[in-house]
Amino acid sequence: MLTNHQIAERLERILLTVQKPGRYVGGEINQVVKDWDSVETRIALAFPDIYDIGLSNLGLAIFYEDLNARTDVLAERTYAPWTDMEAAMREAEIPLYTLESKHALADFDILAFTLPYESIYTNALNMLDLAGLPLFTKDRDETHPLVIAGGHAALNPEPMHAFIDAFAVGEGEAIFGEIVDAYQAWKKSVQDRPALLHQLAQIPGIYIPSFYETTYNADGTIDTFTPTQPDAPAAIQKRIVGKLPPPPTRPIVPSINTVQNRVAVEIMRGCARGCRFCHAGMVNRPVRERPVEEILRAITTSLENSGFEEVALLSLSSSDYTHILDLIRQISEQYKDENLRISLPSLRIESLSIDLFEMLRGQGSGGFTLAPEAATEHMRNIINKPIQTRQLLDVAGEIYSRGWTTIKLYFMIGHPSETLEDVHAIADLCKQVISEGRKAMGRKSKLNVGVSTFVPKPHTPFQWVSCDTVEQMREKQHYLRDALKVPGIKFNWSNPNETIFEAMLSRGDRRTADAIYHAWQHGAKFDSWREYFNHQTWQSAFAEYGLTSEFFTNRERSLDEHLPWDHIHTGVHKSYLAEEYNRSQSGTLTTYCREQCHACGILRDYRDLRAQYPGEDWKCPEVRSIVTDQTVSVQVEAAQ
């Protein structure tokens, strides 16, 4: 394997032959370069997409700062090289390396992948291959880095089970330190790789896929999923932090233009709204908020450390943050002379107020994004996103009248029980919205309509329902394309083949791993990039292993079917998801859980943690007393 100096020398020969060489050199403000030989454990943090996208990933930024805060650890970054760079690296025989020290990934102790979405699985395989590492966990031993993964897509880890040694289920801040400690203890004991995996299996929230086996019924459904090792738990419970740790404040300032150049501060984690299609909303419970003072301190320090001119207040639903008006007022006052832009990427129509509009006025005359998801109240009741059409139109009118020229509206087609009338209503509603714009600002008003297709995600109340077929999607999209040929409206839709591909991977079981490997061998990579997604390659890969979309995506599953992700527990119980699914079928709404606790399971699973962190940070009711292990009832106070 080449040394880091040899890699640096070879890079000099190829960098001028590729696009945007600045992606591959590191050296940015706030990067951390530690003495390689003075630390005990070296970790490569890998994002399986290009630098331009991965740099703004908040999870990676959190781990980078957290891990580098330890004196015994160094953490460096690596991203997927774009295809021109990959070809040049392969030709020059340069292994994949980290940006900071240019060490090959094979020199590291731990290689940690972030898997936020399924379409980057082949990139992860490609990165392992470029690093010169065996792709399959069974082919790696103690001479190779431990390969771990986490992130939202890893909550159904089975499609990647063959390639990852250990999955971290849940919030990385709660678990990464323990992984490092276990690794260090194992290294000192000079044992083999299986010994390390056994030590890791003892950490709550760690899933070692090679310690389990699956059997199947004749119809292809899962019969059993059982541990093969006595020390492997039957189910893996998601780990969470009781209190959000202070946010990272030394953001890496890229030397080239990337997708998002801004300070990002997470103001709240989790969402209490309970939209039944929403994966993030279900798996990130409970809701925990950061105090205003801590957010302000983080913004001040991050801006001083970076020179960025924009701050994004991140959460799944920023307008639901209890102190949002106070926070924006204080930021606006503090930076009134400095042209600081405030960005609120996720706003709920129900919690937008005139006061908030007034505060955001002048924060950019470009776009304002709203996501009603469905256009009829009947459908919004099914998905549990109860927005009144009149309310949406009023909000649109307020937005246009305050100077925003463009509204972006996001809808989904393919919801359960959807009829063509629900699809027609999308076009009608869009016309009503642009008409509000015409009233407020004439022909300057624009409306961008994005219509994606619903994919039933694991761990949601809709995990049992089927996805639309390609033909159904095309019919609905065709109608909308014609109906939305209206001046001022721009319509975007998703490729049905890409939707089916996403559904196959997100709902897949262990057999999907073979198809992923096959597709990668036949050139699949950058599958989230439209110009690189190859439907034929994936079709052949799925067909090669007898995996059909009829079975994985277009089949309604019964409530008692053993689902591929059943052994991963997110805290929201399967019985609650089933109850919510049944309520959706009758169009019954479940109220905002800040108003009333619906006993989703979070308080039962994390009762000790809630008791340890009483007060306002959590938005779940207080736990009055910690009950014994033998009983499962929890006494809760009524929510405020």
Add this chain to the structure above:
Amino acid sequence: MIRVRITYTKKGWLKYTSNLDIQKLWERAIRRWPIARGITPSPK
């Protein structure tokens, strides 16, 4: 209006960064300078 003329050389790994990106880096660097608070740098 304060005018500052800066002469610089791109060396090391930074030579792989484009001129437009370097201009942006300068803007951010000036914003990080404590005595420049409130200044909106615009390179020409």
